[in-house]
Amino acid sequence: MAMKTSASAGVARSKERVAAAPLRRRFRRRWWARLMFLLPAILYLIIFYGYPLYYSFMVSFEHYTLQEEVTGVAAFTGLANYVTVFQDPGFRLAAVHTLVFTICSIIPQFIIGLALALFFHRRFPLSQLLRSLMLVPWLLPIVVSATVWRWLFDQTNGIIDQVLAGLHILPAHFGWLTTPGWAFAAVIVTNIWIGIPFNMVILYSGLQGIAEEFYEAAAIDGAGKWQAFLYVTLPLLEPVIGILLMLGLIYTLKVFDLIYVMTGGGPANDTQIFATWSYNLSFSQQLFGQGAAVGNIILLIALAFALVYLWWARRTT
């Protein structure tokens, strides 16, 4: 009996094996066919991100200028580029500017964006039209916005100069973009303006995700508007706020066009941040090794923030 079962089982198994061979082949063929779908992404990531990043990494350890680019032979110099860059007075300047630029951009962007999101969340006639109109600054090429703001801040006849001089707040023909300190403020104001729509849209959709019941429950408990905001809206928005601040940080670290067009990093490096500094090293001075080194430093900062965010996101969920 036992023998018979095992024998019949054996027969069944061998039959299965016979049937399984073409089936497995078919599965494998299918697996390959499916892999072909994914292949473009894998190749793309390797060619357009992996290889350039590897290249940037290698170049940052070489004495690499225009001459080496022409001859094709570059000497390995270890950390020399990084040491040069760290010792350059421009490093401290760019570090401080990047930090101030980032903080002064994302906090006002967020606060104004939140205020607008709360305002439009009330929904009134025209609210949808106004909301989509507000998206325009975010959709325009940054070069366009930078050019327009350069005109607004213009020394000879910019509207900002006219208004502030008219109110006797600042002297007439004040050189916003040519005065140290003020140029930086002008660039920050412009960047805030560009970032507001994005913050508003994300926070608005976050607000819409909060169920009305929470507010009803809070109202029953006697919470006022302000308390409802503090104890219902803000805590429930926390994940959205987290991702928004993270994206804001990374976006601000990437800013290049804006400063390049408005001030070119001037006056006297007053608006130089890491991104514009890296670009100048590579493409104005042809010091590709040092430019790559600064580029890699920006990347490291961005990844560090991403890690902090991931740690925060995991902790809160």
Place this chain on the structure above:
Amino acid sequence: MKIHALRRGPVLTIVVGIVVTAILLFPLYWMLVNSLETTQEMFSIPAPLVPTTITFAPYVTVLQSQLPHLLTSLIVAFGTVILSLVIATPSAYALAHFRFRITLVVVFCLLLTQMIPTVTLATPMFLIFNKLGLLNSYLGLILADTTYAVPFNILILRAFLQSVPYELAEAAFVDGTGEWGAFIRVMLPVVTPGLITAGLFSFLFGWGDFLYALTIMTNSSIQPVSVSIYNFIGQFGAQWNELMAVAVLASIPAAILLIVFQGYITAGLTSGAVKG
């Protein structure tokens, strides 16, 4: 009393809403108004909030010199749309419905690419393209511009494709259609909104790019409008009305896309939250 409050409430809200929007959009109004003014009026003090006379002269002057650059931008933007969609769509499908051991790794890498500053890629890209002879070519610029769009498109299309059940493709297998046939004839038509959203943003990325165009176009043979605006400031420092006219022309695509595809843009902004 109550009815009165109800009536006054929304009116006040609408007024505040309009005022706030007007303040935020003032720079764009100023751009438009100044592009339609004579230099004389533009430089009068105080500058009139509403122009007394309207002239199209700045546009006439500017169109002659800027038309080639606008066309270049169009070619580059459409090239970016096509190339990035061709690369991104099959991969998005694979990531949405097929399980490979590396699926999660690829998704993680795609998210990671969103954190890489463009300026970090600019130096190696320039050196590599120089060796490959891709500098000063449309292909080179379009290839570089796809780095804005491909990861974004894959992530956003993946989200769209995940909401379509795979059974739909399996149903097509019964008719003898292959994996690719089912993908193209069954799955893609269902996610047309996703393709529009992805294409839209790819266009804006390609149109708005400044950094790569500045880097890759070392001579001025091919120059998109983003770079030509920048050069315009240097060349004709004081011709602000003409400069504003160029700025308006460079804004037109974004304005058209916003008017025609408003819903898609909001969807792309929020569902992706992976802005480049």
